[in-house]
Amino acid sequence: MEDALSAVDEMTPYQLLGGEGVVRWLCNRFYDIMDSEPAAAPLRAMHPADLAGSRQKLFMFLSGWLGGPSLYIEAFGHPRLRMRHLPFAIDEAARDQWMACMRTAVGELVVEDEVKDKLLAALYQTADFMRNT
Numbered sequence: 686m687e688d689a690l691s692a693v694d695e696m697t698p699y700q701l702l703g704g705e706g707v708v709r710w711l712c713n714r715f716y717d718i719m720d721s722e723p724a725a726a727p728l729r730a731m732h733p734a735d736l737a738g739s740r741q742k743l744f745m746f747l748s749g750w751l752g753g754p755s756l757y758i759e760a761f762g763h764p765r766l767r768m769r770h771l772p773f774a775i776d777e778a779a780r781d782q783w784m785a786c787m788r789t790a791v792g793e794l795v796v797e798d799e800v801k802d803k804l805l806a807a808l809y810q811t812a813d814f815m816r817n818t
């Protein structure tokens with residue numbers, strides 16, 4: 686019989702974080718921070734005035750990326766994330782602003798520190814890969 690620990694081992698990051706509601710909360714919090722944090726103003730300026738679409742797309746992408754429903758792929762096809770970011774000049778400063786907003790938002794989640802650390806490390810890899818300038 687499967688014990689509780691091996692069941693946790695088999696959980697996806699999506700499940701470990703708490704599922705749809707938590708992933709959606711994280712995306713909204715991330716953009717609220719970007720929208721209000723003065724240090725993120727250059728990053729905010731790259732985005733549309735209305736962040737509703739950005740919030741929804743990040744939620745749909747992270748859902749699949751974390752092992753939950755592949756909402757983004759179902760709606761828009763292959764993410765080709767790096768290509769979709771080419772219109773924006775992403776340098777180390779932009780990457781660091783993005784990560785700073787995400788670090789604050791992830792820090793507010795009520796999950797194990799180990800889950801937060803792994804999530805932030807994986808997000809950093811992705812954010813660093815977006816650099817094009």
Ligand code: HEM
Nearest residue numbers: 731732738739742743746769773775779780783811812815
């Ligand atoms: C490294 C710094 C980053 C910058 C400066 C940046 C900037 C942007 C900008 C300006 C947009 C367009 C917003 C819109 O059309 O509403 C965008 C879209 C998007 N970003 Fe990023 N981003 C970064 C990193 C990331 C990372 C790490 C992820 C995923 C983990 C991500 C996921 C997305 C997604 C899914 C979209 C929507 C793409 C589409 O369908 O058009 N971004 N990003």
